[in-house]
Amino acid sequence: MATAPLDPRMIARAVELACRAPSVHNSQPWRWVADGPTLKLFLDTTRVPHATDPSGREAIISCGAVLDHLRAALAATGWRAEIARFPDAADPRHVATVDVSPSEFVGEIDRARADAILTRHTDRLPFTSPPNWTVFEPVLRGIVDAERTTLHVLPDVVRPQLAQASRLTESLRRYDSSYQAELYWWTARYEVSDGVPYTTLVSVADRDRVDVARTFPTGEHPDRRPEVDHDRSTILVLSTFGDSRLDALACGEALSAILLEATAAGLASCTLTHMTELEASRDIVRALTGTQDHPQVLIRVGLVPSIAQLPPATPRRPLADVLEFRR
Structure with a gap:
């Protein structure tokens, strides 16, 4: 578990990449806080499209997507994310706390997933069948x-x-x-x-x-x-x-x-x-x-x-x- 403050440049790069995650209406209802040795993810309730998502369920799904994108972004650069989900019962907006530590191995699949973050997008046009x-x-x-x-x-x-x-x-x-x-x-x-x-x-x-x-x-x-x-x-x-x-x-x-x-x-x-x-x-x-x-x-x-x-x-x-x- 990390004990020293996180490297701001590394965290900034990872969060910027993670924020390419999909979200309901591209509302991006999240907020990140680097606090000493941890990175915390919060739900930004001001960005929840309430007529579409009155319960906020889709906004939480969006936060799950950005959380996994962060994990992929970190893994591709040699870092491992240990995640505590909803760690603060007193603050329902606190979605996750991420402890970042060095990983022993970066595989090709890690790099491929991080690359995919940059090319993935929502395509609303018709598709042909997926091969194989x-x-x-x-x-x-x-x-x-x-x-x-x-x-x-x-x-x-x-x-x-x-x-x-x-x-x-x-x-x-x-x-x-x-x-x-x-x-x-x-x-x-x-x-x-x-x-x-x-x-x-x-x-x-x-x-x-x-x-x-x-x-x-x-x-x-x-x-x-x-x-x-x-x-x-x-x-x-x-x-x-x-x-x-x-x-x-x-x-x-x-x-x-x-x-x-x-x-x-x-x-x-x-x-x-x-x-x-x-x-x-x-x-x-x-x-x-x-x-x-x-x-x-x-x-x-x-x-x-x-x-x-x-x-x-x-x-x-x-x-x-x-x-x-x-x-």
Whole structure:
């Protein structure tokens, strides 16, 4: 366990890389504090999109993703992270405390995952089928801690029911003015350091070819992947045995691991949470998994036909806004 103050330059580099993690509406609801020998992760409650995520569950999932991204960033540079989750019962915003110590070995997979942080992004366009799935699926299962999170791979035969759940969610929220206003707020046209950039929104034609997706405002773009007539992604569900904040955090950590592994394998991905925000559609997803577990997030995984068609990277908040050093 570390006893000396952390190297500010090393921590700054690791946190900056970790903050490339995905978050609900790219809200980045986290704050890091380097306090002597430890690095602490806090939930920034001012950045929780409450109409979308009234319980704050998705914000905690987002914090789990940034926590695992930090672990990957540290591992690639020869450091090991020992994590205490929700260590302060008196402060529910204190998500984790990380003790950093030197590791004995840096493997190629550590470097590959850190590299994947820089290239991973949410792709809302249609995908073709992921190749060699029967080989890749066991890899994904091997990186998920089965004691904390369950990975379900939905067969193509249930795709119509899944699309129905997606449409149900959208229809139930069509006249939810608070939700719609929040959605438009996080997809503003002006340049910002958070939210979903207008340049990443899809056209109506592109959106219509993806049957399982959150309905964001459409962008005024030409069709960017017309050669894919409909989405053929494989859809994963991450579920947990309980529905506590600790379960949500575990799901976020597993989500990060899966996204980085898929990216390192050359696959595209898109995280979906709209179908787990309302109980009606969440129940449909639960039934499709064949368990009584709690569905937390879904992930589309597939292949894109050309790297030239990749959407631009989403912006991130300045490091000074998310990292504080205390003496």
